[in-house]
Amino acid sequence: AQTVTQSQPEMSVQEAETVTLSCTYDTSESNYYLFWYKQPPSRQMILVIRQEAYKQQNATENRFSVNFQKAAKSFSLKISDSQLGDTAMYFCAFLRAGNMLTFGGGTRLMVKP
Amino acid sequence: SQTIHQWPATLVQPVGSPLSLECTVEGTSNPNLYWYRQAAGRGLQLLFYSIGIGQISSEVPQNLSASRPQDRQFILSSKKLLLSDSGFYLCAWSTSTLGPITGELFFGEGSRLTVL
Secondary structure (H helix, E strand, C coil), rough: CCEEECCCEEEEEEEECCECCCCCEECCCCCCCEEEEECCCCCCEEEEEEEEECCCCEEEEEEEEEEEEEECCCEEEECCCCHHHHEEEEEEEEECCEEEEEECCEEEEEEEC | CCCEEEEEEEECCCCCCEEEEEEEECCCCCCCEEEEEEEECCEEEEEEEEEECCEECCCCCCCEEEEEEEECCEEECCCCCHHHHCCEEEEEEEECCCCCCCCCCCCCEEEEECCC
């Protein structure tokens, strides 16, 4: 069974600085997808970034990038130039068969002015 | 464009009372539908998923049930609520498994259930 672990329940960062959220996972599959989702306070959860395991290049989306270490089964999210609007719960997720996602426990990020 | 709506947004129910949370999706056909529960300070737990009308799979044994009477309607129910059923319930949809596997889920606004 796949498991996803986020070891940082809460983090904070000063506006304009960089923060990295950690995620590790466990799977026996060789090809899979990993995701970071963002859940702002009182707003809908949305997809931040996606990584396909067979791609060695780390995915980037504007200020968001990942550090994907397949051998270590690590998938961290880096947020550069943090903005107040980045304050949210961040969930790491693993895709398994049937388009079903297994989520980690989440990291609550607070961006401070 | 596709939209997803779930209601009610907030619900306070006594122990032992019934529950019905509804979710509808618009702008797409034959979606995969999901019910997740998010307990306070914890991640999302998949409760039910459906790949078609009347096809429901349960991830964990519990006091809840789900039904899909129409292609784009997904209902979460309980005959008798327990205190442990309190939480934030999220409905979500994704493209059919027959389509591109993108892994992207589109979530509703959520329903906060408090059982007293």
